[in-house]
Amino acid sequence: MQAWIDFGRGPLFRLAFALMLLGLARILALSLAAAAEAYRRNADRIVDWKQMAWRTLGWLAPAAHLWRRRPLYGTLSFLFHVGLLSVPAFLGAHILLWRRSIGLAWPALPQALADWLTLLTLVCAAGLLVGRLLDRRARAISRSQDYLWLLLLAAPLASGYACSNLAVSPRAYQWLMLLHVYSANLVMALIPFTKIAHCVLAPLSHLVTALAWKFPAGAGDRVAATLGFAGQPSWIEGARAGVAPTAPARSGEEIYSR
Amino acid sequence: MDGARTLVRFPLTPHPDPPRVPALSEEQRRRAYSSARKPEVVEKQRLPVRYHVEDFQLQDRPRRFLEAFAAILKHTNYRLALEHYARVSAKCARCTAQCQVYLASGDPRDIPCYRSELLLGVYRRHFTLAGVLRGRLLGDPGLSDEQIQQMAESFYNCTACRRCWLECPMGIDHGLITHLGRYILSEIGIAPRALVVSTREQLAGATGNTSAIPVPALLDSLEFLSEEMQEAKGIEIPFPVDKVGAQYLFLAPVSDFLMEADTLMGIAAVFRATGDSWTLGTGNYDAINYGLFYSDHVLEHVLRKIRQEAERLQVRAIVIGECGHASRTAKHFYPAFCGGPDALPVLNIMEYTHQAWKQGRLKLDPQAVRERVTYHDPCNIARLGWIVDQPRELLKAFCPNYVEMTPSGRENICCGGGGGTVSIDEIRPYRMLVGGRVKAEQIRATGARYCVAPCANCKKQLRELVEEYGLDCEVVGLHDLLYKAIVFEPETGSGEARGASVD
Numbered sequence: 001m002q003a004w005i006d007f008g009r010g011p012l013f014r015l016a017f018a019l020m021l022l023g024l025a026r027i028l029a030l031s032l033a034a035a036a037e038a039y040r041r042n043a044d045r046i047v048d049w050k051q052m053a054w055r056t057l058g059w060l061a062p063a064a065h066l067w068r069r070r071p072l073y074g075t076l077s078f079l080f081h082v083g084l085l086s087v088p089a090f091l092g093a094h095i096l097l098w099r100r101s102i103g104l105a106w107p108a109l110p111q112a113l114a115d116w117l118t119l120l121t122l123v124c125a126a127g128l129l130v131g132r133l134l135d136r137r138a139r140a141i142s143r144s145q146d147y148l149w150l151l152l153l154a155a156p157l158a159s160g161y162a163c164s165n166l167a168v169s170p171r172a173y174q175w176l177m178l179l180h181v182y183s184a185n186l187v188m189a190l191i192p193f194t195k196i197a198h199c200v201l202a203p204l205s206h207l208v209t210a211l212a213w214k215f216p217a218g219a220g221d222r223v224a225a226t227l228g229f230a231g232q233p234s235w236i237e238g239a240r241a242g243v244a245p246t247a248p249a250r251s252g253e254e255i256y257s258r
Numbered sequence: 259m260d261g262a263r264t265l266v267r268f269p270l271t272p273h274p275d276p277p278r279v280p281a282l283s284e285e286q287r288r289r290a291y292s293s294a295r296k297p298e299v300v301e302k303q304r305l306p307v308r309y310h311v312e313d314f315q316l317q318d319r320p321r322r323f324l325e326a327f328a329a330i331l332k333h334t335n336y337r338l339a340l341e342h343y344a345r346v347s348a349k350c351a352r353c354t355a356q357c358q359v360y361l362a363s364g365d366p367r368d369i370p371c372y373r374s375e376l377l378l379g380v381y382r383r384h385f386t387l388a389g390v391l392r393g394r395l396l397g398d399p400g401l402s403d404e405q406i407q408q409m410a411e412s413f414y415n416c417t418a419c420r421r422c423w424l425e426c427p428m429g430i431d432h433g434l435i436t437h438l439g440r441y442i443l444s445e446i447g448i449a450p451r452a453l454v455v456s457t458r459e460q461l462a463g464a465t466g467n468t469s470a471i472p473v474p475a476l477l478d479s480l481e482f483l484s485e486e487m488q489e490a491k492g493i494e495i496p497f498p499v500d501k502v503g504a505q506y507l508f509l510a511p512v513s514d515f516l517m518e519a520d521t522l523m524g525i526a527a528v529f530r531a532t533g534d535s536w537t538l539g540t541g542n543y544d545a546i547n548y549g550l551f552y553s554d555h556v557l558e559h560v561l562r563k564i565r566q567e568a569e570r571l572q573v574r575a576i577v578i579g580e581c582g583h584a585s586r587t588a589k590h591f592y593p594a595f596c597g598g599p600d601a602l603p604v605l606n607i608m609e610y611t612h613q614a615w616k617q618g619r620l621k622l623d624p625q626a627v628r629e630r631v632t633y634h635d636p637c638n639i640a641r642l643g644w645i646v647d648q649p650r651e652l653l654k655a656f657c658p659n660y661v662e663m664t665p666s667g668r669e670n671i672c673c674g675g676g677g678g679t680v681s682i683d684e685i686r687p688y689r690m691l692v693g694g695r696v697k698a699e700q701i702r703a704t705g706a707r708y709c710v711a712p713c714a715n716c717k718k719q720l721r722e723l724v725e726e727y728g729l730d731c732e733v734v735g736l737h738d739l740l741y742k743a744i745v746f747e748p749e750t751g752s753g754e755a756r757g758a759s760v761d
Binding site: 027031034035037038041042043044045046048051055056059070073077135136137138140141142143146193195197198201202204205206208209211212213214215216217218219220221222223224226227233234235236237240 | 325326329330332333334335336337338339341342345346347348349350351352354355366369371372375388423427428429430431434444445447449454457458460461462553554555556557558559590591593594595598599601642643
């Protein structure tokens with residue numbers, strides 16, 4: 001058992017952590033490259049940078065929105081994020097781990113504060129989960145990952161808290177530690193591939209939206225030409241009625257990849 | 259930018275919630291969602307939507323949808339947004355508190371995030387590697403005809419007002435998704451006939467405008483309006499036509515020439531008072547651009563038409579009349595489609611009037627309108643904070659009894675006819691009972707006698723709402739009231755030139 005734990009804390013942790021970092025770096029780089037391309041192909045190059053920056057900052061400072069609508073949900077969500085970001089990075093026991101794996105260390109949170117934050121985060125996670133289950137609006141749009149993520153994020157928190165605070169048998173301790181290490185690794189490995197990618201992408205949202213509203217000149221004509229309607233705009237009566245669906249059948253992916 | 263200071267608020271300022279509205283009764287729900295279309299046509303077109311659609315080909319709809327989707331992704335910048343939104347969407351349901359359609363209908367399918375997911379789901383399944391692989395592994399057949407039908411209905415239930423975007427922590431612009439969804443649908447022949455027919459007249463018809471007003475009729479009504487103004491104000495207030503080399507080319511939403519005489523008279527009076535040279539062009543006098551509502555292809559061609567006229571008349575700037583979507587399309591997309599950074603500047607008439615007033619070139623009678631007045635922000639010009647403060651400053655200069663709606667400005671609630679839905683007459687019950695339900699309550703709460711709505715679409719929708727809900731309120735344009743308030747200088751007008759006040 002201990003060997004499994006050590007494997008999880010050692011090579012597997014480094015792998016999961018690298019996967020997370022590289023995965024996030026990859027999507028960030030792809031997004032920025034796509035944004036640059038969108039900027040390049042738009043003819044007017046007019047972007048209201050100032051307004052966009054304000055909008056982005058407005059959402060990065062959650063206090064601005066906390067008290068607005070759904071205040072309970074907003075507060076839970078905010079505290080949940082605070083705990084999620086601070087405890088894993090600044091827990092004393094983790095800092096030892098960081099030093100061992102990447103050779104860097106930084107000041108730790110006082111253990112008592114970290115414990116309280118962990119409990120708070122767990123309460124918030126439970127609140128968010130209950131809220132999602134009970135609110136018919138949230139339920140209507142929730143996918144399974146929206147529920148599962150709350151459970152998955154709660155797993156390392158709960159097991160970690162139990163390990164450091166509860167007097168349990170050594171056997172149970174090992175099981176809890178195993179759960180803690182492996183669930184945390186799973187979280188890190190999944191981050192770049194799921195909605196948690198918003199941890200790096202969210203600040204780009206307003207840039208992306210502003211650029212997507214930039215229409216390249218001539219795009220409409222080119223779309224019509226690609227679809228085989230060149231010279232038959234949709235607004236001329238019957239122009240497209242006589243045109244058979246483009247044969248042979250091509251899938252969307254084929255068109256896109258030329 | 260004048261609107262910039264409204265962008266950021268002190269963090270703890272409470273933001274007012276939209277008014278609560280009673281839930282739809284069974285009878286209202288039935289009426290709102292009833293369709294005027296013949297069941298056999300719905301059956302034949304396999305399209306259970308409430309708006310009329312021209313006959314089109316039904317074969318292979320999913321495949322054609324995906325082809326159109328792919329072609330659009332290839333040539334535009336939408337992929338950037340879809341990729342991003344598909345990744346970050348957290349499904350938090352905050353947008354539900356903002357959407358006036360959802361607040362009125364209570365139908366989960368009207369939740370902005372639910373609506374966007376219809377298209378994001380297709381994007382994930384067919385245009386991302388993970389989606390394609392998963393589809394193949396699970397044997398998922400992919401996009402179905404039913405999904406297309408669902409999108410065709412859903413994207414036209416949305417008024418594209420983009421209020422939800424203000425509330426999305428992830429910054430997802432659901433209005434952009436609605437816009438894109440409609441564009442893709444239009445490329446496979448699914449678009450409201452009302453919009454398509456108007457566009458056809460504008461881009462390929464004999465009159466070249468959406469209301470099919472021929473030039474002689476236009477000239478007639480302009481002459482008539484000038485005579486009216488001569489009588490009322492005692493001075494000559496002309497509508498210059500085809501004046502080559504004028505400073506401003508003025509384009510109104512063309513329906514104004516039929517329905518909004520007072521707005522046009524107010525605008526002419528403003529130009530008369532400032533003395534700037536302006537002109538209408540007989541080559542193109544229609545600013546309406548339904549492209550914003552269903553097709554980027556149309557959008558670009560309408561703007562190119564405006565450019566032709568501006569170049570023919572060698573003007574130095576383009577002024578768009580009181581119309582939200584026309585102003586936004588011209589302001590936002592004219593540079594992209596018509597010359598890049600060197601394109602002619604585009605103004606909304608309210609900006610022009612406000613500027614002139616600030617410069618002291620426009621005198622207003624501070625007691626001109628003594629009744630209670632409120633202001634409705636058209637989504638297309640207020641949401642981004644473009645024109646928010648200017649009309650308010652003007653109104654406060656001549657309406658001592660001015661009141662705000664709650665909420666207002668950038669957060670104002672859509673009239674319920676946005677996104678072109680106001681032009682689709684067959685869905686009027688829906689617009690009244692669902693789309694405009696919150697707006698009607700909002701207007702009622704102000705107790706205003708005049709509701710100023712500087713947008714042809716908002717005006718039409720709000721007038722219908724006033725009628726439907728029995729509100730004691732008159733919907734007018736900003737320049738309708740300005741016309742009453744403008745004071746002509748003695749040297750430019752005759753003795754009786756002072757604007758008459760109303761009571």
